[in-house]
Amino acid sequence: MFNSVYNKKNKPIDMNFVIGILFSYFLYSSIVFKRYRSKTIMILESKPVEYLGRISYSLYLVHGPFLALANIYMLKNYTFSDDVRQLLLFAFVLFFIIPFSALFYHLIEKRFLNK
Structure with a gap:
C-alpha cells in the first residue's frame, strides 16, 4: 500500500513494516496499560472485534487462497x-472473505472446538 521511503543513505525503508511495528506497539501498550481504560480498550472489547477474534483462525485459513485467486x-483480466x-482486494476481503470465514467458522470449525 505504501511505497518505500528512502533514508539518508538511499536505502529503501519498507513503510508497511514500519506501520506494522507501530500498530503492534500501539495494541500492545493499549492492552498492557489497561487500567487507564482508554477508548482503544473499549474498541478492542467491542462485540464486532471480539467476533473477528473468534473467527480469526477461519479467516487465516480462508484468506490466502481467495486473495491469491x-x-x-x-x-x-484487467x-x-x-x-x-489493493482497494478492490480490500473490498473483496470486507464483502466476501470475512462473511465466508464466518460461515466456515460456524459450519466447520465450531464443530471441532467442542470435541
Whole structure:
C-alpha cells in the first residue's frame, strides 16, 4: 500500500513494516496499560472485534487462497494500478472473505472446538 521511503543513505525503508511495528506497539501498550481504560480498550472489547477474534483462525485459513485467486484474476483480466487493485482486494476481503470465514467458522470449525 505504501511505497518505500528512502533514508539518508538511499536505502529503501519498507513503510508497511514500519506501520506494522507501530500498530503492534500501539495494541500492545493499549492492552498492557489497561487500567487507564482508554477508548482503544473499549474498541478492542467491542462485540464486532471480539467476533473477528473468534473467527480469526477461519479467516487465516480462508484468506490466502481467495486473495491469491482474486489477485491472479485481476492481473490476468484487467489493468489496474497497484493502488486501485489493493482497494478492490480490500473490498473483496470486507464483502466476501470475512462473511465466508464466518460461515466456515460456524459450519466447520465450531464443530471441532467442542470435541
